[in-house]
Structure formats: C-alpha cells, structure tokens
Amino acid sequence: MSGADEVSGPRGETPGEGPLADVIDPRPVRSHELVHEGIVWSLVRDEVDLGESGVVTREFVDHPGAVGCVALDDRERVLLIQQYRHPVGMRDWELPAGLLDVEGEQPWLAAARELAEEADFAADEWHVLADWMNSPGGSSENWRCFLARGLRALPDAHAREHEEADIVVRWVPLDEAVEAVLTGRLHNACTVAGVLAAYAARARGWQTLRPHDAPWPEHPAFR
Numbered sequence: 001m002s003g004a005d006e007v008s009g010p011r012g013e014t015p016g017e018g019p020l021a022d023v024i025d026p027r028p029v030r031s032h033e034l035v036h037e038g039i040v041w042s043l044v045r046d047e048v049d050l051g052e053s054g055v056v057t058r059e060f061v062d063h064p065g066a067v068g069c070v071a072l073d074d075r076e077r078v079l080l081i082q083q084y085r086h087p088v089g090m091r092d093w094e095l096p097a098g099l100l101d102v103e104g105e106q107p108w109l110a111a112a113r114e115l116a117e118e119a120d121f122a123a124d125e126w127h128v129l130a131d132w133m134n135s136p137g138g139s140s141e142n143w144r145c146f147l148a149r150g151l152r153a154l155p156d157a158h159a160r161e162h163e164e165a166d167i168v169v170r171w172v173p174l175d176e177a178v179e180a181v182l183t184g185r186l187h188n189a190c191t192v193a194g195v196l197a198a199y200a201a202r203a204r205g206w207q208t209l210r211p212h213d214a215p216w217p218e219h220p221a222f223r
Contacts, residue, residue, distance in 0.1 A: 024217060030055060040099065063141035065219050067111040068097025068190055069148040070129060070198045071121060078177050078195065079151070081118055082168040092188045093170070093180075095145070096121075100221070107222070108212040111146045117158045119169050124150030127209035130197035131218060134189055142219040145194045147201070147209060174199060 030047040042062045049055050071079040080093045098114040100107065108126050115121050129147040133139075172180075177195045180186045186195070201208050216222040 022218070024223075027051070035059060040101075060137075061139040061141070063139050065100040065140075065142045065144075065221070066097055066190075067100060067107045067114070067144045067146065068095040068194065069111045069115055069123070069126075069146040070095060070194045071115060071119070071123060071148040071151055072174065072198065073149075073151050073171065076174050076202075077171040078174050078198070079115075079119055079121065080170050080172055080177070080191070082170065083166065090187075092191070093186055094188045094191050095194050097190060100219075106213070107144050107216065108146060111144075111148070115148060116154055118167060120154045120157050121151050122154055123148035124152070126212035127206075128212060128214045129201060129209065130193060131216065132193055133218070140220075142216075143190060143193075144216060144219070145190065145197060146212065147198060147206075174202065 028049040030049055033045040034042060035045050036043040041064070043059060044062045045057060045059045047055055047057050073079070079096065081096060082091050082093050084091050096111075096115045096118045098110065098118075100110055102110065102113075105113075112123065112126070115123060125148070127147045129145045131142070131144050134141045134143055174195070177186070178199045181192050181195055186192060
C-alpha cells in the first residue's frame, strides 16, 4: 500500500476523487433503550446492525446539539467568557454558546440568544464558520460555530444565575487567542476549534464563510 488513494472505504470501496467529506450513513437500529434520562441529556443504548460486521451494542449520550459564536469586533478581538465547569473543576475560557433546546429555534437565532444572554451583545452580521461533532464515538452532539460581526452592546444586562452569575467577559486579540490555544493554555474544545477556524478563515480572506442559514444535514433535526 503506497498512498492514501489506495485505502479502502468503510464498505470496501476505494475512495473517489471528489472532495474530502464525512458521509451521512445511518445503520439500522434493532432496539433502542433509554438507560438514564438526565436533566439536560440522556444516556441511551442501541443495538445497531452493521451488516457483514454483525450487530453491536452501543451506549452514548443523546444530545440536542449546540451552537456558539466567535464574536469578533472591528479590532479583530474575540469575545471570550470565563465560567466554572464542575465536571472538570475549572474556570475555563469559552465562546458564548448554548444548547439547541428551544423547539423550532433556528441555529443562528439560538447563537444570537446565547451571545445576548451570556455577554450582553448583539451582532448585525452572522456567518457559519465551522461545524463539528465533539465526541462522535460517545455522543450524538453536533456543534455549529458562527462568526458574529458588527457587534453592539445591549443596553440592559441579562440577569444570570448559577455558574453564569460569575461570568467574566474578556476581549482578546485573535492572534493572542490562537497563541493561547497552541501553547496549551486554553482547553475548551469549542474554544479551540472556533478560534483556530476563525484564524484560518481570516488567512483566506474570509472566503470560506457560509451563509448564516447554510444547510446543516449532519444534525438530524435539520436534515
């Protein structure tokens, strides 16, 4: 085997010459069981028919998905928020973000809502920056990250509670945020991915940005 073009695909096919892309290819589910119904997300167990590879049992977190934004001002500073995250026992720096837990709410509107609720800002210009799956081997979570520009402060601050009550807002030059990622000082997966995606998109003159309402078929709710 001498090159990547000789590697077989998941069903024995030789990869084509088209664009490198993930493929939506759900397999038949023989049984579905709710193992634990959580406050925000649940644990489920599926028996999945993989055809010639047999039937396997997989447990995973059933997640509604999430959105966030790289909010970039006219000085190319990124708005980051710091809040306490109990599972890791850390106050980490994050993008304004939240769950897609409002029925019927479009992703860009959810991202705008989170920017307002967590940082008291609105944006006049929204583009899709990047999409990803945080842990596809153990969670159904799909994440969409927007680039938000044309920022303006909202006149009335939102009331916050619990972990959000202690949110700290900080404006960081994009280059400084990238340096913090690459030197291991920032660890939140969505912050890492969003900051690096914004850096790469800027280097390409923002030509890779997609419309705010670009299709998102990877998320089952938007197929």
